Amino acid sequence: SISGGRLPPCILHTMESDQSNTNSGFTLIELMVVLAIIAVVASIVLSSQNSFNKTLTLTNTTYDIALTILNAETYGISSRAAGIMTNAGYGVHFQKTSANSFTFFADTYPLPSTSSVCHPIDDPSAPNARPGNCIYDSSKGEGITDHVLGNGITISKFCSYAIGSWSCSDNGLTSLDIVFARPNASPFISANGAYSASFPITAACLTVSSPQGGSRFISVSSYGQITANAPSCP
Numbered sequence: 001s002i003s004g005g006r007l008p009p010c011i012l013h014t015m016e017s018d019q020s021n022t023n024s025g026f027t028l029i030e031l032m033v034v035l036a037i038i039a040v041v042a043s044i045v046l047s048s049q050n051s052f053n054k055t056l057t058l059t060n061t062t063y064d065i066a067l068t069i070l071n072a073e074t075y076g077i078s079s080r081a082a083g084i085m086t087n088a089g090y091g092v093h094f095q096k097t098s099a100n101s102f103t104f105f106a107d108t109y110p111l112p113s114t115s116s117v118c119h120p121i122d123d124p125s126a127p128n129a130r131p132g133n134c135i136y137d138s139s140k141g142e143g144i145t146d147h148v149l150g151n152g153i154t155i156s157k158f159c160s161y162a163i164g165s166w167s168c169s170d171n172g173l174t175s176l177d178i179v180f181a182r183p184n185a186s187p188f189i190s191a192n193g194a195y196s197a198s199f200p201i202t203a204a205c206l207t208v209s210s211p212q213g214g215s216r217f218i219s220v221s222s223y224g225q226i227t228a229n230a231p232s233c234p
Contacts, residue, residue: 055214061153062208062216066228068092068104068147069178073187073224075106076180082106085131089181089188093136094206096169099154102147107132107179109140118188118195119181134179134188134195152211159234160191161203166234167191178204178220185224205233 075090082088089107112129114120119130136142149155158176159168167173177190189201202222209215219230 057151058153058208058210058214058216061149061151062218063228065102065147065155065206065208066218066226068102069218069220069226072104072178073180073185073226077182077185079182082108087112087128087130087182089130089132089134089179091134091136091177091179091188094155094158094176096158096174099156100149102155103136103138103143104145104147105136105142106144107134107136107181108142109133109137117197118179118190128182130181132179132181134181135177135190135193136175154209154211155206156209156215157207157233159205160189160201161205162191162196162201163199166205168234176204180224186222187220187224189220205230207233 069092072090072092076088079087080090082090083106085106085108091105091107093103093105095102108131110116110131110133112119112121112124112126112131114122114124116130116133118132118134121129123129157169158173159166160173160176161167169176174192177188177193177195179188179190181188187204188195189204190196191201204220206218207215208218216228217230217233219225219227219233221227
């Protein structure tokens with residue numbers, strides 16, 4: 001029984017405890033709001049991570065291409081032997097019809113001669129005589145490695161600079177060869193399968209693009225500097 005209209009202490013304690021538990025819980029609406037916030041944050045994090053991964057892949061591919069050009073320079077000016085051929089130049093070949101690949105090659109054809117288009121010599125049998133015509137001859141077994149780009153990345157454009165103007169693969173340029181041969185690092189650059197000593201190409205630029213958007217640029221200067229993070233191409 002209840003005396004004096006007052007509840008016993010044990011009942012009061014139980015009611016206060018129940019009220020405290022009710023006030024400290026979450027309502028269904030509050031839980032839904034929290035879950036919605038978590039979902040939005042997770043979506044932003046995953047989207048940012050995916051975008052970062054795509055950017056990183058494009059950047060890594062660009063540096064891989066630049067490193068292959070650098071290897072051609074290193075091999076060429078160090079006179080690395082190509083089979084039984086000494087003093088061979090080394091180069092990289094780009095083709096408009098093969099935007100997702102390029103070729104690393106040794107410029108071994110033809111033999112040294114007085115009429116070589118890019119490095120003639122009076123005595124073709126001299127120790128410093130260099131073979132090659134500064135272009136890639138696939139039928140002569142010059143290819144060393146075909147590099148295939150992954151993840152849909154392509155060399156979307158390449159350009160060459162000569163006599164004050166640029167020519168690019170979106171306006172008549174179908175192929176580009178960048179060759180290095182001893183004794184210096186200045187590249188021999190050929191366009192459309194031909195080298196011109198009268199109007200030499202003094203620079204080249206490559207645009208590397210991702211299907212998700214974004215591009216990176218590689219430049220090769222007249223004195224052999226290879227830049228994998230060039231600001232742009234023409």
